[in-house]
Amino acid sequence: MSIKFLIKIRYLMQIIHISDLKNYIGQEVTLRGWLFNKRSGGKVRFVILRDGTGYLQCVYFKGNVTEDTFDAADRTGQESSIEVTGKVKEEPRAAGGYELDAKGLTIIQNANNYPITPKDHGIEFLLDNRHLWLRSKKQVAILKIRHRIVKAIRDFFDDRGFTLMDTPILTPNAVEGTSTLFETKYFDLGSAYLTQSGQLYAEAGAMALGKVYTFGPTFRAEKSKTRRHLTEFWMVEPEAAFFDLNDNMDLAESFLEYIVQTVLKEMKNELGILERDTSKLENVKKPLPRISYDEAIEILKKNNVKLEWGKDISGADETIISNQFDRPVIVHRYPAEIKAFYMKRDPENPKIALAMDVLAPEGYGEIIGGSQREDDLDQLLERIKEHNLPQEAFEWYLDLRRYGTVPHAGFGLGLERTVSWICGLDHLREAIPFPRMIYRNTP
RNA sequence: UCCGCGUUAGCUCAAUGGUAGAGCAUUCGGCUGUUAACCGAAGGGUUGUAAGUUCGAGUCUUACACGCGGAGCCA
Structure with a gap:
């Protein structure tokens, strides 16, 4: 030839x-x-x-x-x-x-001596070789499901009149004033911090566009060392004008149903590779059970766990609560003291914030946290004082209450926690291509 | 930051205080349907670092380093 x-x-x-x-x-x-x-x-x-x-x-x-x-x-x-x-x-x-x-x-x-052989490996070795580990069957399946979840998130909001609005990653101050942030030098302006949430900016967007969502990386410099924490993770945060707490819960409920049902329908093969028991995911349909913080305390009491009113619900307690239900559960109306300054107080009880968390089943914990926001200027000024926050840094945020303030609400969903839950992973680090953790920032 | 566990061949792991072992990977040989293929052979080691106890330490003691898991914090 x-x-x-x-x-x-x-x-x-x-x-x-x-x-x-x-x-x-x-x-x-x-x-x-x-x-x-x-x-x-x-x-x-x-x-x-x-x-x-x-x-x-x-x-x-x-x-x-x-x-x-x-x-x-x-x-x-x-x-x-x-x-x-x-x-x-x-x-x-x-x-x-x-x-x-x-x-x-x-x-x-021709590749010689590929490090990841077809036998068991330890987690340290696999993470050192994360750039190669991504090629293995389960990791490919996880990456594909993550992609499908991201697409479902965007489709959901796009189809409901939300506009994607990107918010800054370099920010001048802490949003909630509590978490430890990554600090970096910013030319002659002093320090800048890597964002821990795009929410405050999304609120400005909601006043411009009505309904917005921001979707990007967020950073926490907490020295957390558990399977539920990363220092860099992705979060989607919808924010809508004229939404109250109930609208917010309705939105979160439809949102989770859409994501889970889409993945179940379109990613059967990948869920199979991960050997995910999908029977518990099938249940993720409206309506999701809604309980108040007070009712959550009652559930804990019945399970011999004492939680003093005003204390936050721990990871172990979250699991006890979520085990009472066959699908994610919404917990609302938390003590205001343990929640952020921008959350609106319940008009019926000033000790309570109009906050809501969604706890995923099977011990995956909090995947959504949100609230109705404080829309009253004087109330917000008071909160900023109570939390010892520098008012001048929030003047732009206060402007949103000075010029045409309206009731509004929103929430944040942690992407990796959602991926981890839907894929049935035992650690967040496999839910993101290159995890950043307290003792690892390579490869 | 605190508590617990771990560190032995490239990788995953064995080894009662008494000669350092296996599987996978690599190299060589065998097999016409394998499914993490299998069978035979070979090469591969400063047992995390430093000191101590002992006739003798991978094994016991102490310190340090690194990692994993959990708590707190949170999505």
């Missing part, structure tokens, strides 16, 4: 992805990707190809292929980049149902 002829064949060959195999049964195709794993018989070689869209077993029989090709199948290492050609066929013995009756194997780059 002349070189010209080979080039012609090369151009005629259809280059496809594994996810499209079903449309090419019986046809000769080319696929490109990485060698996921391989096995061998005496005169047969099984090469598992992955290309980001799926996995495909390519079968090389000695005699059916050239010596060179058969040797190539032998000497190609795990995660080598390769190009394969062959005929697509249905094959119940192969995982995925399709197989490639392979003819050609081109090694783009």
